[in-house]
Amino acid sequence: MESQETIAKKPTILSDRYQTGWKEKVSEIFSRYGIFIIFLGMVTLMSFLTPYFFNVLNLINVVRQVSFIGIVAMGVTFVIITKGIDLSSGSVIALISVVAADFAHPGEHSLFVPLAIGVGVGALTGLINGTITAKGMIPPFIATLGMMTAARGLALLYSDGRPIGNLSDSFLFIGAGEILGIPFPIIVFLVVGIISHLLLSNTKFGKYTYAIGGNEQAARICGINVDRHLILVYTYAGLLTAIAGLMLTARISVGQPSMGVMYELDAIAAAVIGGTSLTGGIGTIPGTMIGALIIGVLNNGLDLLNVSSYWQQILKGAIIVTAVLIDSRKNKKS
């Protein structure tokens, strides 16, 4: 996980440690766990500001709301670490939503069919994104912008612009169901989080991801098959987008071609707030999960406080920029 960071930071941190005392240690802890501290601070603040925040029902609501964007954001984190970007997630969610819904009517197919088709479509869009970026040498911003536009068009075309309802109970379970009182999306969020974290921090796949983002040229020279790896990273992002899209469709009980507008930006924001650097090479899955939770707590808290939606947008914008500012200062220091 820290291959990139530790290589860059270790010398300074070590010498600091010998020269100065506790202040530096505290500051190091803060720069490493800062986002978590900010998160706890927000939770504390919200608990104080409104009596409705810190109750079980509401907290479950917050985490469930966050699960969907959180899962998308984890895939996006991989992409951003390779110095890429994925603007297509929101539109791909819409495409998956209508296609899967079409196969999820009661009494037609088993649950496996819409799930497999949804995941397949998601992975395919990721595969296309990755191939265009890697083999076509087209900047990911443009490649995924194209996918963003085309996938939305496909979603509208497939559904004839209409929502697709009448979904089977077993399908609805993945968005609205609970296991032992815990909403199913939350369980998936945690499982995907653990898998993604292990993948990024404990495997060769993860090391390559950091290496490409840190220095693509060097990665190539070291013998990493950069093209193939980029394609895999975008495919993984598409796959996670599919999981989120399927659960969202079940949550609102209908496949919608208009679903997910601007979700890509929420996902990118979650990753960036969580410490993923848009310049590549830096980022963690727990950071992104906390980033998503911060957005969720903010949305929920501001709604509970009855803050006008105009102010909510301004505040959210300010918080995203502040997070990046802190991040860029941190990077400069190291």
Added chain:
Amino acid sequence: MKAQKIFSWLMISVLMIGLLSGCGVSQSSNARGKDHKIVIGAAMPVFDDKWLTYLYDAINDYDAKHGNVEVQMVDAKNDSVKQLTQVETLVVKGVDAIIITPVDTSAVEPMVDAAKKANIPVIVVNRMPTQDVLDKVDAYVGSESIQSGTMQMEKVAKLLGGKGNVAIMTGELGSESQVKRTEGNKDVIKKHPDMKVVREGTAKYQRAEAIQLMENWIQSGDKIDAVVANNDEMAIGAINALKSAGKLDDTLVAGIDGTTDALKYVQSGDLDVSVFQDPVKQGQGAIETAVKLAKGQKLDNKMVWVPYELITKENVEKYVKKWKEYNNN
């Protein structure tokens, strides 16, 4: 500098712990005020919509005029998922009734379920859900979306004498109003064998887009006898393009909404048909019904109808007057 930063963080933590300890006290006094105020949650689809603004104003106006009623209105920004989230939050807050104007009527059921699970009355306004959802809600205020499309096209069919080529200009693809209004249009055309749809395209409810689209249609050389638009803004765009091409006299133009702008075009004879839906009546109906239900009173009728009204040159002055009244309030 670093020491300063650490110090400020320590201060913040101390403050927060202090605040937290005071939390228990504030909680009990906040949750329910001494004099019991009726709190109505209003989950609205999008604030950035001129017509709906009048509906919102009518709801908020009730709050301003009644000291014992508080309205908490939230904006879903045209996102069903966000709207569901907001309804869940209103449920957590324990409001006394929830008014919903759905982003998408086919996605409203989970919202209704969330509220009913907590025994909170639900009033759906303006966009009518399917029968099985209507069975669950406490009231519906408004009309049937599809009727605006049928009413509009029926008048156009009459003016055309039951035959001719029609171009349908649709709104934002996939939006509730686009789907229903277009469906209404086509239902009527099916009944007239001599009428057919020669063109169908979206101008996303925007005047500027409509000008472009209409220009392209004119360029294509097809004979178009009537342009039927999902809203007035696009109808006005089409009028502009037809005017510059010198073809407005041979073409009927119809819109929906009856906006103040559109009424001017009806007065001048450029816009032949529009359909009016009364936002203020719907807003008032919604909040009055919500307050009744919050007080535990019974409704005479679960369906509170506010029907569409057809606007043509003959009756346009009535609506000009109406908007003047609404804008003065």
